[in-house]
Amino acid sequence: MGRTAGRTPQDTRRALLDAAADVVRARGIHASLDEIARFAGVSKGGLIYHFASKDELILELARDQLAAFQASIDAALDPSDTAPGRLTRAYIRAALTPAQDDVTLRESLALVVQLMTLPAVAELARADAEQMDAALAADGLPPELLALVVAAADGMSTAPLWGASTQTPAHRRLAQQLVYLTRHPHLWETLTP
CATH class of the missing domain: 1.10.357 (Tetracycline Repressor; domain 2)
Incomplete structure (x- = not known):
């Protein structure tokens, strides 16, 4: 899945943080990057472009x-x-x-x-x-x-x-x-x- 049309990098980053919050609340801290990416509507590669690791994503959250x-x-x-x-x-x-x-x-x-x-x-x-x-x-x-x-x-x-x-x-x-x-x-x- 490529970049969502009309979504800025800041919008994607915000969507990833919001998705991470929702997924962690629902599935716990051990939720996967795949789940978070899917919930945000981006590819796992798109997620990794913004956050190099799950630890980085969680710290930013x-x-x-x-x-x-x-x-x-x-x-x-x-x-x-x-x-x-x-x-x-x-x-x-x-x-x-x-x-x-x-x-x-x-x-x-x-x-x-x-x-x-x-x-x-x-x-x-x-x-x-x-x-x-x-x-x-x-x-x-x-x-x-x-x-x-x-x-x-x-x-x-x-x-x-x-x-x-x-x-x-x-x-x-x-x-x-x-x-x-x-x-x-x-x-x-x-x-x-």
């Missing part, structure tokens, strides 16, 4: 997932917010106000779980987490408050893995309360022993 979350944080930054905790508030909004429904979010989380079984992806994610932790630590909030709100946001964002919804009024209220705490860190001091 992981980078793509990490970049998508970073883009959601960037989109959640409030340009008028210049107070300490600005990045943390964007992180909370990105983690707890997903643009996806619960089923799509559960599928995205399942993909990340599959990808994280590979040591190279786990290392990539660890390095990304270190960068995010450093950026959040420089955001101007007390370290204990930062740890609390980030842990709460991270935990709440995985609710669909356990069958819970991220679309409930209680979930939205808790997200608002976490943001509120970042705007009023003095309240945190009254809660700590």
Whole structure:
């Protein structure tokens, strides 16, 4: 199968990443390059033209997932917010106000779980987490408050893995309360022993 008419190399690369995500979600991390190529509508040679190996494809898929979350944080930054905790508030909004429904979010989380079984992806994610932790630590909030709100946001964002919804009024209220705490860190001091 040759190049699909009208598809740019960037379009083909995107189709391959999307196909890899779908196939890995459905078949697991051991899905073959043949399956991914077929799902993307390209030949295996076309896939290898863009990604020299399955490892390269999987690492790029992981980078793509990490970049998508970073883009959601960037989109959640409030340009008028210049107070300490600005990045943390964007992180909370990105983690707890997903643009996806619960089923799509559960599928995205399942993909990340599959990808994280590979040591190279786990290392990539660890390095990304270190960068995010450093950026959040420089955001101007007390370290204990930062740890609390980030842990709460991270935990709440995985609710669909356990069958819970991220679309409930209680979930939205808790997200608002976490943001509120970042705007009023003095309240945190009254809660700590």
